[in-house]
Amino acid sequence: MESRKIVIIGGVAAGMKTACRLRRLDADVSITAIDRTSDISYGACPLPYYIEGLFENLDEVRRTPVGVLRDEIFFKNAKGFDTLTRTEATAINRDQKTIRVRNLDSGEQQDLPYDILVLATGNTPIVPKLPGIELNGVVALKTMKQAQQIDTMAKTAKSAVIVGGGLIGLEVAEALIHRGIKVTLLEMKDQIMATALDFGIASLVHREMRKHGVDMRLSESLQRIEGSGKVERVVTEHGSYSADLVLIAIGVRPVVDLAQDADIDLGVTGAIAVNEQMQTSDPCIYAVGDCVESNDIISGRKVYVPLGSTANKHGRVAANNISGQPERFPGILGSMAVKVFDISVARTGLSAEDALLNGYDAVSIRTSAPDIAHLYPGSKPIVIKLVADRKTRKLLGAQIVGPGVVDKRIDVIVSALSMGATVDQLAQFDLSYAPPFATAMDAILQCANALRNKMDGLVDSMSPAEVCQRLEQGEDIFLLDVRSPAEFDEVRISGATLIPLGALRNRLDEVPRDRLVAPFCKLSMRGFEAQIVLQQAGFTNVRYIEGGIVAWPYELEM
Numbered sequence: 001m002e003s004r005k006i007v008i009i010g011g012v013a014a015g016m017k018t019a020c021r022l023r024r025l026d027a028d029v030s031i032t033a034i035d036r037t038s039d040i041s042y043g044a045c046p047l048p049y050y051i052e053g054l055f056e057n058l059d060e061v062r063r064t065p066v067g068v069l070r071d072e073i074f075f076k077n078a079k080g081f082d083t084l085t086r087t088e089a090t091a092i093n094r095d096q097k098t099i100r101v102r103n104l105d106s107g108e109q110q111d112l113p114y115d116i117l118v119l120a121t122g123n124t125p126i127v128p129k130l131p132g133i134e135l136n137g138v139v140a141l142k143t144m145k146q147a148q149q150i151d152t153m154a155k156t157a158k159s160a161v162i163v164g165g166g167l168i169g170l171e172v173a174e175a176l177i178h179r180g181i182k183v184t185l186l187e188m189k190d191q192i193m194a195t196a197l198d199f200g201i202a203s204l205v206h207r208e209m210r211k212h213g214v215d216m217r218l219s220e221s222l223q224r225i226e227g228s229g230k231v232e233r234v235v236t237e238h239g240s241y242s243a244d245l246v247l248i249a250i251g252v253r254p255v256v257d258l259a260q261d262a263d264i265d266l267g268v269t270g271a272i273a274v275n276e277q278m279q280t281s282d283p284c285i286y287a288v289g290d291c292v293e294s295n296d297i298i299s300g301r302k303v304y305v306p307l308g309s310t311a312n313k314h315g316r317v318a319a320n321n322i323s324g325q326p327e328r329f330p331g332i333l334g335s336m337a338v339k340v341f342d343i344s345v346a347r348t349g350l351s352a353e354d355a356l357l358n359g360y361d362a363v364s365i366r367t368s369a370p371d372i373a374h375l376y377p378g379s380k381p382i383v384i385k386l387v388a389d390r391k392t393r394k395l396l397g398a399q400i401v402g403p404g405v406v407d408k409r410i411d412v413i414v415s416a417l418s419m420g421a422t423v424d425q426l427a428q429f430d431l432s433y434a435p436p437f438a439t440a441m442d443a444i445l446q447c448a449n450a451l452r453n454k455m456d457g458l459v460d461s462m463s464p465a466e467v468c469q470r471l472e473q474g475e476d477i478f479l480l481d482v483r484s485p486a487e488f489d490e491v492r493i494s495g496a497t498l499i500p501l502g503a504l505r506n507r508l509d510e511v512p513r514d515r516l517v518a519p520f521c522k523l524s525m526r527g528f529e530a531q532i533v534l535q536q537a538g539f540t541n542v543r544y545i546e547g548g549i550v551a552w553p554y555e556l557e558m
Contacts, residue, residue: 003028006322007099007112009089009258010120011035012042013308014289016075017315018118023080025323031081032112034101036088039144041070045308047147048168051154052175058144058151092117092262094282116284116322119259119272120315123252123290123306132225138246141168150245154179157244161185161234163222164249165192167338170205172247173214174341184215184241186222186234196336198351200366200465201385201399203553205340212341215241252306254291267293269304276328278318286322288314295331298350298396298417299358305334333397335414342403346410349397349417352387361390365451365461368523368550369443371404373435380404381523383551384447386413386423390455393422402550409444423451450528459531460543464552467518467545471495478512480519482530483549487522491549492557501526501533508537517542524548 006022008015011033019033033040042062050058062070072083084101090109091100098111125140127133139149150172154160160176162169165187173183185192191202192209210216220236225246227233233240254271265281267273271293278286290306292314310332320327337346355362366385373379382402388395398413400406416426427448433440441449453459462470471477479496481488488498499507501521511517517539519530527544534542549556 003030004115005030005113006032006116006118007114008033008118008120009099010118010122010289010291011037011040011083011085012044012120012122012289012311014122014311014315015118015120016041016070017312018120018286018288018319019075019081020079021316021319022323025319025325027080029323032084033075033081034084034087034089034112036086036104037143038085040072040083040085041075042144043308044142047141047144048171048175050147051150051172052178058148061144089258092258092285094262094285097284114284116286118318118322119264119280119285119287119291120289120311121255121258121291123254125248126251126253127248128222128250130222130224132227132231133248135225135227135231136229137227137231137244138225138248140248141172142252150247153245154181157181159184159242160245160247161241161243162247162249163234164247164251165189165194165218166249166251167193167336169247169249170209170338170340172249173209174212174339176245177213177341181245182215183213184217184243185209186217186220186236186241188219188221190219192216192218193345196334196347196351197345197399198353198385200463200551200553201345201347201383201401203465204383204401204551205343205345207553208341208343217241252290254293254304254306256291259287259291268302269293271304273302276330277321277326278314278329279321286318288318294329297331297333299354301358303332303334305332307332307336309335333414333417335410337407337410343401344403344406345399345401346406347397347399348410348414349395350387351397351399352385355387355389355396360396362387362396363390363451363455364388365447365454366463366546366551367443367447367450368402368547369446370439371402371406371443372437373439376435381550382406382409382443383547384409384443386447386451388423388451388455393424393455395421395423395426404443409442412444423448423455427452453528459528459535461524461528461546462518462543463546464554468554470516476515478515478517479545480511480517480530481521482519482526483521490558493520493549493552494555494557496520501530504530504533505537508534511539513539513541515541518545520545520548522549524551 075083086104102109159182162185265273272287289311296303317329333348335348352364364387370379380403382404385399387397431442481496481498482501520527531542531544
């Protein structure tokens with residue numbers, strides 16, 4: 001009996017994961033992976049770190065942990081399947097179950113038969129059709145070749161403009177700053193990572209980037225690029241900026257041409273529609289990775305969030321189903337993390353704004369806390385924002401930022417969201433504790449309890465953004481700083497009145513009863529306690545400032 005023929009179009013993350021898993025499950029099936037480039041099975045996520053100079057050999061992004069290059073020979077000998085590089089799939093004939101392919105070096109064409117076809121065609125950077133976009137020195141970052149181009153240009157560049165404030169834009173901004181290049185970042189929206197972070201958390205990232213010399217230009221759109229053969233400057237509606245290098249990083253779109261031409265259904269996001277088994281509208285054709293849309297686990301809506309972690313999961317699920325081992329892909333939470341200079345940023349689930357748009361009665365809070373015991377060397381602060389549904393008390397999402405450890409905490413939230421936990425259940429998670437690793441009540445648990453207090457009506461609070469907005473609108477807020485005099489002398493919010501928490505009960509007559517009182521401290525643990533003291537003394541208009549000084553993204557007095 002002739003073995004089944006599996007053909008995979010795309011040889012990077014999802015495609016090669018599918019092929020490797022298939023071979024482990026079935027020694028007899030015929031597997032052929034094809035890719036139009038010669039750079040297969042590379043990791044795109046490390047490319048900004050190559051540009052920064054953290055490793056010298058670009059081929060490291062194609063090597064195994066023990067240093068073996070993942071090329072055609074590796075996949076043939078170690079993994080047991082064939083890979084056709086520099087080979088482009090040009091058409092799918094679903095009736096004949098064949099794929100027309102063309103060798104890009106020889107021009108030779110042939111039809112490859114398949115029993116099962118897997119589309120892993122990935123995504124491509126969005127490049128706007130603007131004057132000057134074709135100039136030398138204007139580049140996107142998706143491939144190894146593009147990373148090499150940027151690295152070469154960075155050796156002589158004095159200034160660079162990055163267009164787009166997403167993950168790639170942030171990472172390359174840091175890479176170029178570390179190489180001594182003046183960096184201007186243009187973002188058409190009023191914040192970076194607008195689809196992933198709320199404004200308050202993003203503002204803390206803005207502060208970090210400006211501190212390290214990135215010229216942040218928010219709410220500013222690229223109009224054109226100018227230069228004589230090579231880029232010299234970019235022009236926006238507000239001015240122009242010199243540039244020897246321009247990175248276009250405004251997002252990506254799924255590569256769906258083959259699927260569309262073969263009348264395979266696309267989803268509402270424009271990516272390929274698949275079921276939980278990764279099958280397309282043709283049951284003999286699967287699709288995986290950055291060319292497909294996913295189901296958002298919390299909202300139930302279709303989303304397009306291309307990530308390498310998701311691509312690898314897609315590949316495993318597709319291979320299992322093709323091999324007769326039923327498995328479903330439940331969807332995604334949009335979990336991601338990024339390093340930005342001296343801080344880390346992570347998020348998962350829904351933001352407060354997205355939760356409201358999806359019909360939830362969302363309530364949120366942010367807290368600041370040390371990542372490990374304050375007395376242990378290396379303790380650093382983190383800011384956590386939790387979002388929950390007021391009615392069911394189920395967690396909906398989280399965002400964490402700071403110089404301390406954020407990744408393990410966002411993964412705790414991922415676990416909680418995946419099991420449908422409530423904020424009350426999260427507060428009782430039995431997390432590990434020792435001073436080098438956490439505080440006795442971990443920062444996550446502290447934030448969960450703060451949110452429970454807010455949901456139960458024990459206290460109320462305001463985000464720094466709300467405080468700033470209300471002050472700008474002319475509201476007369478009494479900013480009550482309950483830190484120590486030494487802390488106040490070191491750094492403070494302009495216009496705040498100092499009454500240390502230990503003195504508050506004896507100085508209540510200094511606090512106005514006819515104004516909104518907003519107590520705060522470094523982290524706002526004392527701000528929360530000050531609100532309790534004031535409420536017990538009969539004050540009825542008190543809301544502490546979430547996160548305190550640590551989470552305050554605006555200018556401070558020194």
